[in-house]
Amino acid sequence: MLANAAAHLDHPVLAPLQIDFAKPLPPDALAILAVVANPELQAARKREGVASAELLAARLLPDPVLSFFHDRRLSGPDPFDALAGQVAYDLAALRDRRAVMAGARASRERLRRDIAWQEWQVAAQAKLLAARISGLSRTVEIASAAKADQDDILARVARAADRGDISGAILETRRLAAALATERLRQAERDLSAARLDLNRLLGLVPATRLAIAPGIVSNVLWNPDDLFQHAKFDRLDLGALEAGYASQEANVHIAVLDQFPRLNLTINRAQDTALNQTIGPAINFVVPLWNRNRGGLAVAQAPRDQLRTEYTAREFATRADIAMLVDGLALARRQRDETERQIPPLQELVAASDLAVRRGDLTAPSASAMHQSLFDKQIVVISLDQWIAEQTAALELSVGRPLASLVK
Numbered sequence: 001m002l003a004n005a006a007a008h009l010d011h012p013v014l015a016p017l018q019i020d021f022a023k024p025l026p027p028d029a030l031a032i033l034a035v036v037a038n039p040e041l042q043a044a045r046k047r048e049g050v051a052s053a054e055l056l057a058a059r060l061l062p063d064p065v066l067s068f069f070h071d072r073r074l075s076g077p078d079p080f081d082a083l084a085g086q087v088a089y090d091l092a093a094l095r096d097r098r099a100v101m102a103g104a105r106a107s108r109e110r111l112r113r114d115i116a117w118q119e120w121q122v123a124a125q126a127k128l129l130a131a132r133i134s135g136l137s138r139t140v141e142i143a144s145a146a147k148a149d150q151d152d153i154l155a156r157v158a159r160a161a162d163r164g165d166i167s168g169a170i171l172e173t174r175r176l177a178a179a180l181a182t183e184r185l186r187q188a189e190r191d192l193s194a195a196r197l198d199l200n201r202l203l204g205l206v207p208a209t210r211l212a213i214a215p216g217i218v219s220n221v222l223w224n225p226d227d228l229f230q231h232a233k234f235d236r237l238d239l240g241a242l243e244a245g246y247a248s249q250e251a252n253v254h255i256a257v258l259d260q261f262p263r264l265n266l267t268i269n270r271a272q273d274t275a276l277n278q279t280i281g282p283a284i285n286f287v288v289p290l291w292n293r294n295r296g297g298l299a300v301a302q303a304p305r306d307q308l309r310t311e312y313t314a315r316e317f318a319t320r321a322d323i324a325m326l327v328d329g330l331a332l333a334r335r336q337r338d339e340t341e342r343q344i345p346p347l348q349e350l351v352a353a354s355d356l357a358v359r360r361g362d363l364t365a366p367s368a369s370a371m372h373q374s375l376f377d378k379q380i381v382v383i384s385l386d387q388w389i390a391e392q393t394a395a396l397e398l399s400v401g402r403p404l405a406s407l408v409k
Contacts, residue, residue, distance in 0.1 A: 005036040012116055012237065013402050014123060024214035027130040027394075030199070031123035037204045038122050044115050051108035058104035062093040071274075078274035085270045086283075092263040096255050103251030106244050113241035120237055122202065124398035127216070128391045129199040134215045135387025136192040139380055143185040146376040150174075150181040153369045174366070177373075218386050219393055221408060222331065225324040228400050228407075232319050236401030239319075242312040249305040256301040259294040262286035319399060326396040330389060337385040340378055347375045 002019070009016040009032060017032045019025070025033070035041060064087050071082035154174045161171040200209050233239065267283040354371045357363035397404050 002033060002037055006032045009036060011035065011119060012113075013120055013235070024212040025130075026214045027127040027216045030126045030130045030203075030211075030213065034122045034126035034202050035119045038202060039204045041115075041119055041122055044118055048108070048111055048115060051104075051111045055101070055104040055108050058097075058100045061097070062090050064089045073274050076274065078276075080272070080274050080276050082274050083272040086267050088265060088267040090263075091266055092258075095264075096258055099251045099254040099258065103248045103255070106248035106251060110241045110244035110248060113237045113244055117237035117241060120401065121398060124394050126199065126202055127394040127397070129195055129202065130213050131216055131387055131390030131394060132195045133192065133199065133213050135383055135390065136188055136195060137213075138383045139188045139387075140185065140192055142376055142379050142383065143181070143188050146373060146380075147178070147181040147185045149369055149372050149376075150178040153366050154178040156365055181373075216390055218389055219404065220334065221404070223327050223396070223404075225320075225327045228323045228327070228396070229320045231402065231407065232323060232400045233316065236319065239312065239315060239401075242308055242315065246305060246308045246312065249301065249308055252301040253298070253305055256294060256298040259297055260289055262289060322399045323396065326392055326399060330392050330396065333385055333389050333392070337382060337389065340381050340385065344375070344378050344382065347371070347378060351375050 003021065006019050006029070007016050014032060014035060017029060019029045019033065067086045067088065069082075069084040071084075073079075073081050154177075157166060157171055157174045160166045161168060196210065197207055199211070200207055203209075203211075205211075264284060264286050267285070269279070269281055269283055271279045273279075351368075351371050354363055354368040358365055358368045393404065400407075
C-alpha cells in the first residue's frame with residue numbers, strides 16, 4: 001500500500017518514486033514514505049475537503065425567498081380575506097459572486113500550498129534523520145573498535161600491574177581511558193536509538209521497527225546563495241501560500257468595498273385586499289450608506305491583508321538569511337572535512353608500522369594504542385562532519401523549497 005502511494009504521489013515539488021522495501025532505503029525514498037505515511041499529514045490533507053466545499057458554496061447562486069400572507073377579515077363591509085405573496089431576491093449576492101468565488105479559490109489554493117509545505121518539511125526532516133542515522137551508525141562502529149582497543153590495553157596493563165611491573169597510577173589512567181571510550185560508545189548508541197525512534201514516529205511506524213537505511217551521497221557542490229534565493233522566491237510553497245492568502249484577503253477587501261454601496265434586494269409582490277382588488281408590483285429596498293458606509297468592515301478586511309504583506313516580506317528576508325548562513329556553514333564544514341581526511345592516510349601508515357613494531361617487540365602495546373586512538377578520533381571527526389554536511393544540506397534544501405539535485409546542471 002505504501003509503495004503504491006509513493007509511486008503515485010501528487011506533489012508540486014516531490015516526484016513519485018518506486019520503492020523497493022527489500023533493499024536499504026535511500027534518503028529520497030524515506031522522504032516520500034514520510035509524506036504518504038505521516039499521521040499528521042494524513043489529517044492535514046482532510047482539511048482540503050473543507051476548502052473545496054467552501055468553493056462549491058461560493059459557486060452556488062442564492063435561492064429566492066418566498067413569503068405568503070393571509071389576513072382574516074374580522075369586521076367591516078368587505079366580504080373577503082386579504083391575501084398576499086412575494087418573491088424576494090438578493091441582487092447584491094450576484095454583484096459579489098465573482099469576488100466571493102475568487103476569494104474561495106485563493107483560499108483553497110493557500111490551503112493546498114500550506115499542506116504541500118508541511119509535506120515538504122516532513123520530507124526534509126526524513127532526509128535529515130536518514131543522514132543522522134547513517135552517520136551515527138558509522139560512529140558506533142568506530143567507537144566500538146576504539147572501546148575494544150581500550151579494553152584490550154586495560155586488560156594488558158591490569159596483568160602487568162598484578163605482576164608489579166607498572167604503577168597503580170598508570171592502571172588508573174588506563175581505566176579512565178577505557179571508561180571514556182565506553183561512554184563515547186554508549187552516547188553514540190543513545191543518539192542512534194533516538195534518531196531511529198524519531199524516524200519511526202515520523203513515518204507512523206511502531207517504535208520497534210528497524211528500517212535498513214542506505215547511506216546518502218555527500219554533495220560537494222559549492223552553492224551560490226543569491227542563485228538559491230532566486231529559486232526560493234519562486235519555489236517555496238510557504239511563500240506561494242502567503243501570496244494565495246493575500247489574494248484571498250484582497251477578494252474580501254473587494255467585497256467590503258462593494259458593501260459601501262447600496263445592497264439591493266428586489267421583491268415582487270402579489271396581493272388581494274378584502275374588496276377583492278388584485279395588485280402586483282415590484283419593490284426595491286436597500287441600506288442607505290449615509291453614516292456607516294461599511295468603514296468598519298473595510299478596516300477589518302484590510303488589516304489581515306496588510307499583515308500578510310508584512311509577513312511575506314519578513315519570511316522572504318528570513319529565507320535569504322537562512323540560505324546564506326547554510327551555504328557558508330557547508331563551505332566551512334567541507335574545508336574542515338577535507339583537512340581532517342588528509343590527515344588519515346599518514347595515520348593509517350603510522351598505525352600499521354606501530355603494530356609491526358609491537359609484534360617485533362620494539363614498541364609497547366599501550367604506545368601503539370595511542371596511535372590507534374588518534375586514528376579512531378580522526379575517523380569519527382570525518383564521519384561527524386559528513387553527517388553534519390548531510391543534515392545541513394537537507395536544511396538548505398528545505399530553505400530553497402525544491403530538491404537541490406534538480407539545480408545541478
